[in-house]
Amino acid sequence: MKKNFPVRAAVAALIMSIPLVACLGGAEEAHEEGDGDDHADEEAAEGPNGGRLLKDGDFAVEVAIFENGEEPRFRVYPTRDGKPVDPKSVKLAITLTRLGGEVNRIVFVPQGKFLASQSVIEEPHSFDVEVVAAEGTRRHVWKYASPEGRTRINGEAARAGGIETAVAGPASIGETRELFGTVELDPSARSEIRGQFPGRVVSVTKKVGDYVTRGQLLARIESSESLQVYPVYASVSGVVAERNANPGDVTGDRALYVLTNPSATTVVFNIFPKDLGVVRPGMKVDVQTQDGKAVAQAVLGDYLPEGNKEAGTALVRASVPNRSGALRPGMALRGRLTVNAITVPLAVRTEAIQPFRNFKVVFANYGEDYEVRMLELGRSSSEWTEVLSGLKPGTPYVTKGSFLIRSDIEKSGASHDH
Structure with missing residues (x-):
């Protein structure tokens, strides 16, 4: 018989079972x-x-x-x-x-x-x-x-208990490698603004740290040849990183302004010698903060000509757009990628697997009913585990909160006598 429990009640009180x-x-x-x-x-x-x-x-x-x-x-x-x-x-x-x-x-x-x-x-x-x-x-x-090995949990209790489900199917399974890197501005993010003709700086309009848009006036220069004053406009949008001119200065070899695009950032990862044989350009990498929060998924570029001599590592760049502005040059980030990956026809989330009697199991879900599925397992990674038998493709199963299902079934005292 079903029972209804308040959402704010303890998770243990929310889970209800059918005696097995x-x-x-x-x-x-x-x-x-x-x-x-x-x-x-x-x-x-x-x-x-x-x-x-x-x-x-x-x-x-x-x-x-x-x-x-x-x-x-x-x-x-x-x-x-x-x-x-x-x-x-x-x-x-x-x-x-x-x-x-x-x-x-x-x-x-x-x-x-x-x-x-x-x-x-x-x-x-x-x-x-x-x-x-x-x-x-x-x-x-x-x-x-x-x-x-079966229990029934109403929808309200399942949601309050944090139970989530997915459908069993194919997945790519491989070894997880962790990379360490530093945020840098993309090489394309730097633009130098110069005067078209040599001359004396009449005026400047922006200071370091100002944001400018493409086409905005930055300075006026009096040409040394024609003595006519001509304008200098921003050729790109960005932030003023350098201003190398003041009124009265004479233009020289240095750029009047250096503009950078803070949203065009990359992460330069260190690749240790043991990983050189398996980490290749074109691989997808999940970029995270040091405390494990997701930043973005990026693609590894080519290895850079120079390496990190002090650390004894090779360097590879991955473009990570900084639209939110949260990334700053010099910030340390982590990357996780999968190597030696192989696609298997049937797999489940590794976090979904629970011990049950002498088996490794997941819990199939149909409506409000949850039932054990005994598995024979193959390859495994931190994210996916291959299923060789015990579960059919397309079966909905519990991915998060599976330990609550197991606990609910075990407390009912189910036996396996025949």
């Missing part, structure tokens, strides 16, 4: 004969082989999942009046409907004293079950729920 049961026990069942005799049992009975006992008059089947030392499969023991019935005289089929709508139809063959499923029963052993048995002219049908 053993894979084949603890839920109501309904069965019917060919003559239409339907009824429901309050509690599931356990058979002599530790499975769930389903009765219909004098006929019964005991359904168990056997997995001692082998892959899990159904074993079904038919009886009449408590005495074994020859499995060869019974035709049996089981249909499993899993969370998310997946349907497994299980076929059986006689094997000694029981009927054995031909297919392995994949984890989790959590499903709605329909058992159909035919012996002679009689047909028996039982239906029951067998949830495991």
Whole structure:
């Protein structure tokens, strides 16, 4: 049953669970004969082989999942009046409907004293079950729920608990390398403004630190040849970094003004010798502040001709626009990039993976229901982990807050008995 909790309540109080049961026990069942005799049992009975006992008059089947030392499969023991019935005289089929709508139809063959499923029963052993048995002219049908590793959390509680989801699919997985760099003005950000003809400076209009726009008047010069006064305009927009003229000065080799564009910044990264073989121009790098806050994603340029002799590193530049003005030349930044990357067909966020019993798991999400998925894992990085089996592509799963789901399931005391 769902419960509603105030958003401001503690996260632990917000999370609510459905009591879990053993894979084949603890839920109501309904069965019917060919003559239409339907009824429901309050509690599931356990058979002599530790499975769930389903009765219909004098006929019964005991359904168990056997997995001692082998892959899990159904074993079904038919009886009449408590005495074994020859499995060869019974035709049996089981249909499993899993969370998310997946349907497994299980076929059986006689094997000694029981009927054995031909297919392995994949984890989790959590499903709605329909058992159909035919012996002679009689047909028996039982239906029951067998949830495991499952909980239900309403949307309000999930949002308050910080639960987020994503869809499982392909991802690029590689090794993460960390770079260290310093902010510099882009070489293209510097412009020198000179007089067209030599002469005497009549007036100047801007001082160091002023922002000017392209076409704005910066100075007036009296030409030494024509004695005519001509204007000097800004050829670009930017900030005055240098002013090398005052009224009365004579123009020389130095620029009258040096303008810089503070939004055109780059980060020059140090590349240590151990990384020279894998860090290449054109790679994408996530630029961060020293405390890990994201700045931008940039692309590494070519290696610079000069290196950092003091540090013994090579240097590579990455353009990082400074539209907000937060970056300043000399500021230290970090970069993170992925090397030796390979694209895998199915992966999940590494932060989503949780330990559960003897498995590594994520939690599938359908509406307000969350259910464990046991995984076989492959390659891994700090961001992504490859999934080899246990999860189907396109499955929605919990990425953030997965530890809350695990805690909610574990506190319910779910077992894994068959």
